[in-house]
Amino acid sequence: MVAGATAIEARNVVKTFGSGSEAFNALDNVSVTIRQNEFFTLLGPSGCGKTTLLRMIAGFELPTSGEIMLDGQPVAHLPPFKRQVNTVFQSYALFPHLTVAQNIAFGLEMLRRSKSEIDAQVDKMLKLVQMEPMRNRRVNQISGGQQQRVALARALAPHPKVLLLDEPLSALDLKLRKGMQIELKRLQMETGITFIFVTHDQEEALTMSDRIAVMSKGKILQIGTPTDIYERPSDRFVADFIGETNFTQAEVLERRGDEGRLRLCSGVEIVQQINSHAGIGDKVTLAIRPERIELAPQDETCQFAGTVQNVVYFGTDTTYHLDIQGGGQMTVRLQNRWGHQSVLQAGDDVGLRVAPEAMQVLKD
DSSP states (O other): OOTTOEEEEEEEEEEEESOGGGOEEEEEEEEEEEETTOEEEEEOOTTSSHHHHHHHHHTSSOOSEEEEEETTEEOTTSOGGGSSEEEEOSSOOOOTTSBHHHHHHHHHHHTTOOHHHHHHHHHHHHHHTTOGGGTTSBGGGSOHHHHHHHHHHHHHTTOOSEEEEESTTTTSOHHHHHHHHHHHHHHHHHHOOEEEEEESOHHHHHHHOSEEEEEETTEEEEEEOHHHHHHSOSBHHHHHHSSOOEEEEEEEEEEETTEEEEEETTSOEEEEEOOTTOOTTOEEEEEEOGGGEEEEOSSTTOSEEEEEEEEEEOSSEEEEEEEETTSOEEEEEEEOBTBOOOOOOTTOEEEEEEOGGGEEEEBO
């Protein structure tokens, strides 16, 4: 397997459902390249087109126009069973009358592998998903998390080039889901198979992915590493969808190249990197993550001043909701490193200090 080589490529893919006045584009000119041995996540709200794109890669849907490529070859003419791609669905679709081992063996039997090869691969998969003691149990006698492991083992057993995962963790409880996020990444790294994961859960995407594609209304808005997506969102939708974000407006007073002098709602002036479309006199939106703000006594080092409206204790951190002088609200999140020691309460006035690199001018 060549490092960095392409596993899946979508080229200008359009998928239209319905016709006439009822027609709508589930995918609108989508292009993306997914590398071999990559954990790639399609992230977005319901109806954004992520599952439609996954189904096209699997062969369950055909593009209205554009191409899907596997290993550089178009696959639109190939039915699902002739593509070296397997899918793990939200409902695991296991056979309740078969044992764990028999479920894992099923796909290999359909491929007419020899008994010795099947037995060896089943043993390998049971070890990989840590289900060896359960091999002879029927799947209706094991937990939901264990069933999910069996579904993964069955899909991985034929060693497909690409494994597609359509929100497979959504039916699990919170603690088990967090554990399975780590397990999925471990499985991907151990097998070297390209994983394409679909979710609306930002935490799942950030935890597991090598790269993430954020989708909305049939388009891919941004592709990048979890750090890129979180720290440098391309526009307001991405910033708002990934994590919690404060938005505040500023006016462009002056610009020199990629830098602009901005006046914040507080009246404070700052110098910031701005996008090429913002001109003098324009209003721009700044995004500031709640954990990147420091609460301090009001002085000239603070870009904002505010009044505490609410204090919420979350155990690991405390969240402060503030009304900002000059207009708007902000949320500040402080980690409880030494226990809960907040001396602030509703009605207190406080300054907000933000490092320049923690403020990003967005493309609305």
